[in-house]
Amino acid sequence: MGRKQVDPVVQGRVLELLNLKSSEIKIISQVRKDNIKILRATICRIKKRKDISGNNKKKSNRKRWYVLNNRKIHSLKEMTASINPPTQKNIAKRLKCSQHTIWYHIHNTLKLPTRKKGYVHWLTGKQILKRKQMSLKLYRLLNKSKWTKIITSKKTWFYIDNCNG
Structure with a gap:
């Protein structure tokens, strides 16, 4: 079943009050004085029909820019x-x-030119300090591998440290 049609007299009264820029609650109280019961949803529906029919002025889409001091x-x-x-x-x-x-x-x-900036991984001072502290342990662990075992022709073991080649 469809919705009940709004009585043209009630619709005219609501439109009249809408043109006076009354709020929905004020419209309900005014219409109740005339012994007419109406829902807020009905008023909204009448308001939408009024907007669609073009009785109101178009709102400009121009937005006010946020003002910086x-x-x-x-x-x-x-x-x-x-x-x-x-x-x-x-x-x-x-x-x-x-x-x-x-x-x-x-x-x-300001009329300044803009640049296209790519996302760059930038470390802060605190992050750099943490990396140094954490990586020192890792460096010491890996530093041990610089010592290598070499077999000579005499088959004796010796170690070479800081070999550049």
């Missing part, structure tokens, strides 16, 4: 002026805004 724009300028600038994603994390905002301000506000 002068301090953040100055720090953005300093970050991008360096020899090896961070990626837009990293800059956005530091300035606590979206990556698209950073892109917009680099291109339009």
Whole structure:
């Protein structure tokens, strides 16, 4: 079974209140004063039909760009002026805004050229220190293998250390 059709009188009253920019709850309370019961879903359905019919103005898709204050724009300028600038994603994390905002301000506000940066495995100082400490044990373990056993014609054993050849 299909939905019940909304009475044209009720629909007209709801549209009238929608044109006055009343909220759905206010519309329900106004219609109840007229002894008419209506659901919020019905009001939403009437609102959608109104939108589809083209009675309302089209909303512009133009979005407002996130505005950075002068301090953040100055720090953005300093970050991008360096020899090896961070990626837009990293800059956005530091300035606590979206990556698209950073892109917009680099291109339009600062009018700077951009570079295509590939992902590079970059170690921090802490990571380098950890690697040195951990690899020292491994180096000592592998260093023992530099000693080699060689058999001479006299069949005596001796060891060669730091052999360059």
